[in-house]
Amino acid sequence: MPIFDTAACASLMEALTALSISAAAAIRTAAENREVRHKADGSPVTPADEAADAVIRDGLLRLAPGLPIISEEHAPHPAPLGKDDGYFLVDPLDGTREFVAGRDEYTVNIALMQGGAPILGIITAPAFGLIWRGIVGSGAERIAFAGEQISPPRPIHSRQNPQGKLVILASRSHLEPRTRAYLDRFPQAEVMQCGSSIKFCRLAEGAADLYPRLAPTHDWDIAAGHGILRAAGGDMRAPDGSPVIYGSTELLVPAFIASAGPFMA
Numbered sequence: 001m002p003i004f005d006t007a008a009c010a011s012l013m014e015a016l017t018a019l020s021i022s023a024a025a026a027i028r029t030a031a032e033n034r035e036v037r038h039k040a041d042g043s044p045v046t047p048a049d050e051a052a053d054a055v056i057r058d059g060l061l062r063l064a065p066g067l068p069i070i071s072e073e074h075a076p077h078p079a080p081l082g083k084d085d086g087y088f089l090v091d092p093l094d095g096t097r098e099f100v101a102g103r104d105e106y107t108v109n110i111a112l113m114q115g116g117a118p119i120l121g122i123i124t125a126p127a128f129g130l131i132w133r134g135i136v137g138s139g140a141e142r143i144a145f146a147g148e149q150i151s152p153p154r155p156i157h158s159r160q161n162p163q164g165k166l167v168i169l170a171s172r173s174h175l176e177p178r179t180r181a182y183l184d185r186f187p188q189a190e191v192m193q194c195g196s197s198i199k200f201c202r203l204a205e206g207a208a209d210l211y212p213r214l215a216p217t218h219d220w221d222i223a224a225g226h227g228i229l230r231a232a233g234g235d236m237r238a239p240d241g242s243p244v245i246y247g248s249t250e251l252l253v254p255a256f257i258a259s260a261g262p263f264m265a
Helices: 006-030 047-063 096-100 177-183 198-204 219-231
Strands: 069-071 087-094 107-114 117-125 130-135 139-146 154-156 167-171 190-194 210-213 235-237 256-259
Touching (some): 047 107, 167 198, 190 198
Antiparallel strands (some): 087 107, 130 139, 139 154
């Protein structure tokens, strides 16, 4: 497997960004067909999910032949990779429930994994015309786009020392009892509910302080956001402070707490 350093990630970044924009266009084209099916685990899938997945997989196979791809729509069971292997981790349409409901909070997520953690992340929000991206150790940035035209990148940073009220992000579709109990520990905080991986982007750009999820979530749901957040100066860990572990047989992360500044258990 190839070893990706900062320079190698930077050489891939523009092509991966363009690929995410192509996936966003595929979602918009397929959006007229609102047929919803449910997979074996009960999660919804639409023609837009599948169209974006096809675009991304084709592009990644051209950009990095031989590098494994794990996608929500093509997840191997069991996961065949060792913790030190490099691979792409993709959610072609994160926030399918939001998408089906007609909300704008859905994203295209692409992460490059190495050593059991994301080293590069790209999140594209088609309805907002925004892209957040980052390389761990090299910084994060935000870009606006319209069609294939993109704005100059603007560096972003997570806020390390919040002034005033703590802002905590919570899932709109997956707010379960354990996470609710965690939120209750911060009665003075402002809680903002939001769909998809945009929550990580809000942390990375300095608009919020915490994002807890104390229930299992799939690797592809969080890897790109994790990479962008780390690149922007934030952190994400298991609730006990240990590293988040990717690549389990089920491709599930049991729980995590993402923070803009130093880790807050």
